[in-house]
Amino acid sequence: KAGVTQTPRYLIKTRGQQVTLSCSPISGHRSVSWYQQTPGQGLQFLFEYFSETQRNKGNFPGRFSGRQFSNSRSEMNVSTLELGDSALYLCASSLLGGPSTDTQYFGPGTRLTVL
Amino acid sequence: AQSVTQLGSHVSVSEGALVLLRCNYSSSVPPYLFWYVQYPNQGLQLLLKYTTGATLVKGINGFEAEFKKSETSFHLTKPSAHMSDAAEYFCAVSDRGAVYGSGNTGKLIFGQGTTLQVKP
Numbered sequence: 176k177a178g179v180t181q182t183p184r185y186l187i188k189t190r191g192q193q194v195t196l197s198c199s200p201i202s203g204h205r206s207v208s209w210y211q212q213t214p215g216q217g218l219q220f221l222f223e224y225f226s227e228t229q230r231n232k233g234n235f236p237g238r239f240s241g242r243q244f245s246n247s248r249s250e251m252n253v254s255t256l257e258l259g260d261s262a263l264y265l266c267a268s269s270l271l272g273g274p275s276t277d278t279q280y281f282g283p284g285t286r287l288t289v290l
Numbered sequence: 291a292q293s294v295t296q297l298g299s300h301v302s303v304s305e306g307a308l309v310l311l312r313c314n315y316s317s318s319v320p321p322y323l324f325w326y327v328q329y330p331n332q333g334l335q336l337l338l339k340y341t342t343g344a345t346l347v348k349g350i351n352g353f354e355a356e357f358k359k360s361e362t363s364f365h366l367t368k369p370s371a372h373m374s375d376a377a378e379y380f381c382a383v384s385d386r387g388a389v390y391g392s393g394n395t396g397k398l399i400f401g402q403g404t405t406l407q408v409k410p
Contacts, residue, residue, distance in 0.1 A: 179333070208397065208398075210398075210400075217400055217401070217402045217403060218380065218382075218398075218400035218403075219400075220397045220398065220399070223397060231397050233397070265333055265334065267333075267334075278336055278339070279336070279398065280336075281326075281333035281334040281335070282333050283331070283332055283333045284332075284333050
């Protein structure tokens with residue numbers, strides 16, 4: 176079974192631009208979560224989608240948004256990029272999102288650099 | 291609010307020596323507990339998790355962890371380090387109260403990570 180895939184793997188943008196990152200979950204998984212990883216803040220939860228609905232949200236500004244499609248693929252968008260948005264963005268998928276029974280499988284991440 | 295503290299941002303051991311990575315959590319109720327490993331330029335891989343039952347949990351690659359409620363700890367150990375164990379390790383918690391649709395699903399709270407160096 177194919178793992179979680181994220182595209183693109185690397186991205187360079189300039190301040191003020193917007194960016195869209197894509198995540199394809201493992202086949203059959205309906206929950207997709209997004210995390211931001213930076214050296215200073217570590218791994219922080221952005222949001223989780225299940226059946227095309229945002230079910231949980233972390234403490235990030237409204238510039239960070241996401242969506243999920245009917246095939247469970249998910250995208251996240253960051254508008255008006257800031258230097259501090261430079262990070263590794265990780266996507267994780269699980270069957271239903273319940274932590275006791277499900278395991279979150281992580282993709283390799285998208286490395287975003289904002290200049 | 292839940293939180294996770296990993297003691298020691300860098301741990302160095304010799305090949306063949308015991309590996310001990312420390313993790314303490316703060317939670318109003320015992321949470322679900324996880325250890326993940328991250329190799330350079332890769333995503334996170336689950337090593338093991340504790341949900342209920344036996345407090346000593348065995349994971350992949352010879353790692354194990356013990357849930358100690360009285361100490362609010364979930365330390366990761368491996369009897370004999372291998373060069374291939376060099377990586378960054380993350381302890382994480384998830385709300386035990388999280389059920390489908392509760393609003394806490396799909397959220398892991400991570401510690402700051404511990405980089406394990408294995409010396410030949």
